[in-house]
Amino acid sequence: MVSISRIKDLGKEFPPRAVIKEVVGEDSNGQRIDNFLMKRLKGVPKSHIYQLLRSGQVRLNSKRVDAAHSLKPGDIVRIPPVRIGQDNPLSRKRIAKSALVSFEVLYEDETLMVINKPAGLAVHGGSGVSFGVIEQLRAQHPDWKFLELIHRLDRETSGVLLLAKSRATLVELHRQIRAGQVEKRYLTLVRGRWHNARQSVRLSLNKYVTAAGERRVAVAMGAGDEAGGMISHTVFSLKKSWQDFSLLEAELKTGRTHQIRVHLAHLGFPIAGDDKYGDFTLNKKLASSATKPGLERMFLHAFLVEVTHPVTGKSLRLEAPLAKDLQEFLNGLDGVTVAAGR
Incomplete structure (x- = not known):
């Protein structure tokens, strides 16, 4: 040793x-x-x-x-000791200029960068098959001495993503997140008619790994202290309703893995297009030609993050408009009714 x-x-x-x-x-x-x-x-x-x-x-x-x-x-x-095979793509593969992604920058200064992350792109690269947001940006700015993710978004989630350009910024914004001083709001479309104008959801969550090795989250069984798990808190507000769907704003009070997705699925309102916790039969219908335009990914968009700037101390409100594919799907709902399967 x-x-x-x-x-x-x-x-x-x-x-x-x-x-x-x-x-x-x-x-x-x-x-x-x-x-x-x-x-x-x-x-x-x-x-x-x-x-x-x-x-x-x-x-x-x-x-x-x-x-x-x-x-x-x-x-x-x-x-521990780690051995890398000689054929590991990450040991030799570089991002070609033609493969670089052009990100919409919502805000940038010498310490902080905020982008509108597109859906379908992971924040971190996987096992060498593809490169994520952080690898892309590092390749585009090789002269930057520091660049790290401040928080994460799921691959299929679009919207506001914060990155630190200095260690001090990363540490301070992590502190704000732990202290509950960062406001995060999402827009999501769910199956079913949501009736409450505003609903606070507090549930304990447990992580587990499937037989296939995939990470999942579930609501802990039991009540109170007996439930175990990590306490999670989301506040949902109704924005618009259709016959079979509801558009909700989700405000995160805690930042647990898959929190919004698991809360809504547990309540019987799975997110449209969610391939882990959703209604799989409905997802296939939404992606088919029966709905124009269709929905080919999870309807979850991080539209607002509000933080205190780590240098100036001023409140910084960062917003990303609803992604084009999601907005077009909502426009289609106004004229077409899609039956929600159960």
Whole structure:
């Protein structure tokens, strides 16, 4: 095993060939452990890094932690030996200029970048098959010394996405998120007629892994403290109704994985187009030629994020108009009724 005292000399040895115990420094204060590992395990597929965390091969202060755990100076991260095959695409593949994505920039200054993320693009690249938002932007700005995601959006979710151009900005906005000082609002279309003008939903959520290795989230069984899981809170407001559908605004009070999707599915109002928790029969109908235009992805759009600027201290309200494909589908609902299957 490699001693802690030699960590500062090991930068060129990652991915490690022996167990390494790295002491977290001030520059990684507040960073998620998965992002911490991704920067150190260059070329290792993200799916494998998550598997290392789930299996307990990565440890923080000798304990298991989940991927979203935030680090503090002085923490000790155990990084196991990792072997990368010579044919790993990430070890040799670069983004061709023709494959670069042009992002709509909603806001940018020397410390912060905000884009309107398109649907169908992951925020992080997968196992070398494709490149995500962060890899795309780093390739487009090779002179930038720092660029990290402040938060995440699911692949099929479009809308406001924040990125930090400095470590201080990343740490401060992570602090605001943990303190509940960041406002996040989404627009989503659900199956069924929603009747309450405003409804607050508080449920405990548990993460689990399917037999196929996919991560999922479910509402914890039981009530109160017996339910276990992570408390999650969403406030839904009704924006418009059709015979079979409702357009809702979802305000996140907590930021759990798949929170909006699981809350709505549990209540019997699955998000249209949701391929994990939705109505699969309905999804096929919505994507067919029977509806013009059809809906070929999940109807979930992050339209507003409000934060306090980490440098100026002023409130920063960031908005992304509803994505074109989603707006066109809503326009079609005004003239065509699609029966919601159950």
